Amino acid sequence: MKGHLSLLLVVIPLLAAPVTAALTRARLAWAIAFAVTTACVILAGMQLWAVLNDGIISYELGGWAPPWGIEYRIDELNALVALIISGIAAVTLPYALLSAEQEIPEDKLPLFYSAFLLCFAGLLGITQTGDIFNVFVFLEISSLSSYALISLGQKRQALTSAYQYLIMGTLGATFFLIGVGLIYSVTGTLNMADLAQRLPELTHLKTVHTGFAFIMIGFALKLALFPLHLWLPNAYTYAPTVISVFLAATATKVALYVMLRVLFTVFPEGFVSTTPASELFILSGIAAILSASVYAIYQANVKRLLAYSSVAQIGYMALGIGLASAMGVTAAIIHLFNHALMKGALFMAIGAIIYRVGACRMENIQGLGRQMPWTFGAIVIGGMSLIGVPGTAGFVSKWYLVLAALEQEAWITVAVILLGSLLAVVYMGKIVEALYFRPVEETNVDVKEAPMLLLAPAWVLVIANIYFGLQTEPDRRGG
Amino acid sequence: MDFIIGHYNYWIVIVLMMVGFYTVINRGNLVKKIIGLNIFQVSVFLLYISIGTVSGGAAPIATEGVELYSNPLPHVLILTAIVVGVATTALGLALVVRIKEAYGTIEEDEIHKCDHTL
Amino acid sequence: MTHNLVLRVVSKTLIPLIIMFALYVQFHGDFGPGGGFQAGVIMSAAIILYTLVFGLDAAERVMPPMALRILASLGVLLYGGVGVATLVMGGNYLNYTVLASTQIAGQHLGILLVELGVGITVFAVMLIIFFAFAGRGRR
Numbered sequence A: 001m002k003g004h005l006s007l008l009l010v011v012i013p014l015l016a017a018p019v020t021a022a023l024t025r026a027r028l029a030w031a032i033a034f035a036v037t038t039a040c041v042i043l044a045g046m047q048l049w050a051v052l053n054d055g056i057i058s059y060e061l062g063g064w065a066p067p068w069g070i071e072y073r074i075d076e077l078n079a080l081v082a083l084i085i086s087g088i089a090a091v092t093l094p095y096a097l098l099s100a101e102q103e104i105p106e107d108k109l110p111l112f113y114s115a116f117l118l119c120f121a122g123l124l125g126i127t128q129t130g131d132i133f134n135v136f137v138f139l140e141i142s143s144l145s146s147y148a149l150i151s152l153g154q155k156r157q158a159l160t161s162a163y164q165y166l167i168m169g170t171l172g173a174t175f176f177l178i179g180v181g182l183i184y185s186v187t188g189t190l191n192m193a194d195l196a197q198r199l200p201e202l203t204h205l206k207t208v209h210t211g212f213a214f215i216m217i218g219f220a221l222k223l224a225l226f227p228l229h230l231w232l233p234n235a236y237t238y239a240p241t242v243i244s245v246f247l248a249a250t251a252t253k254v255a256l257y258v259m260l261r262v263l264f265t266v267f268p269e270g271f272v273s274t275t276p277a278s279e280l281f282i283l284s285g286i287a288a289i290l291s292a293s294v295y296a297i298y299q300a301n302v303k304r305l306l307a308y309s310s311v312a313q314i315g316y317m318a319l320g321i322g323l324a325s326a327m328g329v330t331a332a333i334i335h336l337f338n339h340a341l342m343k344g345a346l347f348m349a350i351g352a353i354i355y356r357v358g359a360c361r362m363e364n365i366q367g368l369g370r371q372m373p374w375t376f377g378a379i380v381i382g383g384m385s386l387i388g389v390p391g392t393a394g395f396v397s398k399w400y401l402v403l404a405a406l407e408q409e410a411w412i413t414v415a416v417i418l419l420g421s422l423l424a425v426v427y428m429g430k431i432v433e434a435l436y437f438r439p440v441e442e443t444n445v446d447v448k449e450a451p452m453l454l455l456a457p458a459w460v461l462v463i464a465n466i467y468f469g470l471q472t473e474p475d476r477r478g479g
Numbered sequence B: 001m002d003f004i005i006g007h008y009n010y011w012i013v014i015v016l017m018m019v020g021f022y023t024v025i026n027r028g029n030l031v032k033k034i035i036g037l038n039i040f041q042v043s044v045f046l047l048y049i050s051i052g053t054v055s056g057g058a059a060p061i062a063t064e065g066v067e068l069y070s071n072p073l074p075h076v077l078i079l080t081a082i083v084v085g086v087a088t089t090a091l092g093l094a095l096v097v098r099i100k101e102a103y104g105t106i107e108e109d110e111i112h113k114c115d116h117t118l
Numbered sequence C: 001m002t003h004n005l006v007l008r009v010v011s012k013t014l015i016p017l018i019i020m021f022a023l024y025v026q027f028h029g030d031f032g033p034g035g036g037f038q039a040g041v042i043m044s045a046a047i048i049l050y051t052l053v054f055g056l057d058a059a060e061r062v063m064p065p066m067a068l069r070i071l072a073s074l075g076v077l078l079y080g081g082v083g084v085a086t087l088v089m090g091g092n093y094l095n096y097t098v099l100a101s102t103q104i105a106g107q108h109l110g111i112l113l114v115e116l117g118v119g120i121t122v123f124a125v126m127l128i129i130f131f132a133f134a135g136r137g138r139r
Helices: A002-021 A026-054 A076-103 A106-128 A132-150 A157-187 A192-202 A206-223 A231-238 A241-266 A277-297 A302-323 A326-357 A373-387 A393-407 A411-436 A452-470 B002-006 B008-026 B030-051 B073-103 B108-116 C005-027 C036-054 C056-062 C065-088 C103-134
Strands: A057-060 A071-074
Touching: A002 A026, A002 A057, A002 A071, A002 A106, A002 C065, A026 A057, A026 A076, A026 A106, A071 A076, A071 A192, A076 A106, A076 A241, A076 A326, A076 A452, A106 A132, A106 A241, A132 A157, A132 A241, A132 B073, A157 A192, A157 A206, A157 A231, A157 B008, A157 B030, A157 B073, A157 B108, A192 A241, A206 A241, A206 A277, A231 A241, A231 A302, A241 A302, A241 A326, A277 A302, A277 A411, A302 A326, A302 A393, A302 A411, A326 A373, A326 A393, A326 A452, A373 A393, A373 A411, A373 A452, A393 A411, A393 A452, B002 B008, B008 B030, B030 B073, B073 B108, B073 C103, C005 C036, C005 C103, C036 C056, C036 C103, C056 C103, C065 C103
Parallel strands: none
Antiparallel strands: A057 A071
């Protein structure tokens, strides 16, 4: 049993997906999905525990020894990311029960949960596998199901944004495929650990450099790294709320994980500094933080505002990678973790308002903070974490990021990080102001607090934000 | 000259890739974009298959008296990628059908107009 | 096309042959070129030909949409089930060797079942896609 942990984590949701697809009862499909995600949290927790105690886990699929067979190779980083994904999925599903039933037609719900499980399995698969082509396969499993999930949004713009994401996502995945092909053509292997052994002798080849560039661009598209982020705001705005929560908290994180893996495990040490990758990461990170934050300030739709803020937060992670020091990468990983918590909490709280009033433009939600105090509280604390107020998770990651920048005396980067926080104060302030200080719309006078089933998951994430804000040692999170 | 003829498979791949990519970027018609995407993907399939060839090698099916085979791994990889491509195309076209039903058009600029007059 | 006698007769004779060929590709897959993907597509081509000639309603009586949905799931589950069976029998996931007494027999049985699962799913999914597009304007 223990030896098969890493595999079960992928196979259980992957096999539960067709079962839910064949069902007709929505509640039953939900129950299966919920049971599966809960089981995955436990398995991912056990896996992280096993990795922390016994070191790297390697699992040979089909009994074929690597590098010929597919290998699942788990170290602290994979185990952590897998735990984040399953944790978020398990928190999202109780939330989905009410929110999805309201937004998605009854007869589509079993298929909705099936696609959700597929997406979940794909994301987990990316984190588990040690085979670079397998990453592509799982990437497409998760992407295809997320396009379908986004298109289930209520407005017709959901269709166009899903289409736009499909085009961009497929281009990104195909770029990745080209990169993998080029690297395979000179190394003759697809196993990441094996690649790491063979690449050091080949780094002078143009083919390796080209392949590296293709892989980076491909995943920059999936990560929504500035300026390749154009699909993200639309996709998050028009997707069903549950999907906004889930994708915002997990999909980009997994893309970031693959980038880290390729940059620091697959390619040999010192290779990255021979390419302009670091400078590009810093440049696009700075541009993302500044431009996306400013864009966020001018959004009238709250979901869209949060989506732009996600682009800005991805900028912080890119800065961490670009600094290319141990401290910088640690900061990027911690921010990956924390951003999943804060964006999950914020999207859930906004979703609770959408559940009550059916819209999320500034004029629809104004004044509701007084009528929905718990939802409002979640937004305030989530927002504080996003800004980086001490005592919240957001502070910890920004602190490490600033330290990493100071270490290299990159003053502009430090200034941008601080300025980004100020801009976050402005856009979160706008939401809080609308929610609390403006008069309620007449149609919304009798809107009550959101149901418990929506509030509880949001507050689980809010409390996690505070807990990890006070728990400041980075190594506790595998960083 | 040798450089051009000796690498002919790469030239085909590059030309197809650029044709596909240009179609995706330039065309406003949603179906044509998907066709472009398909051409783009096919070029990558060709890239994989052509780098898997061993000159003088037979097709990778175990036969008596044959010693040298082409590398079968790229074929397997591309079989997977083709399936992914089919799924993407089907999903993309399904979205186009739904877009046509919702907007009454599949031209990108007209769709933008529809959304902005709302 | 329901009134075109030549087409009806020709396709009636062709469809069994197509299905036969699909089965050949399916089960000969471990000796020569072939396998579940190709067989599934060829098999679904037979039903698609039937749909083109006899109409969508007749085809949906042959292959009800709900049955297709269950078939599509069943194929994946057969694939995954083989994997789970190998787990239970003490091997790694999809290590077919443990399925039978000797390694060759185990590998043979395993790949046959897995390819059957692939074939069923591909067949059902191709038809689901085709019916979804063909039936769209009808309602």
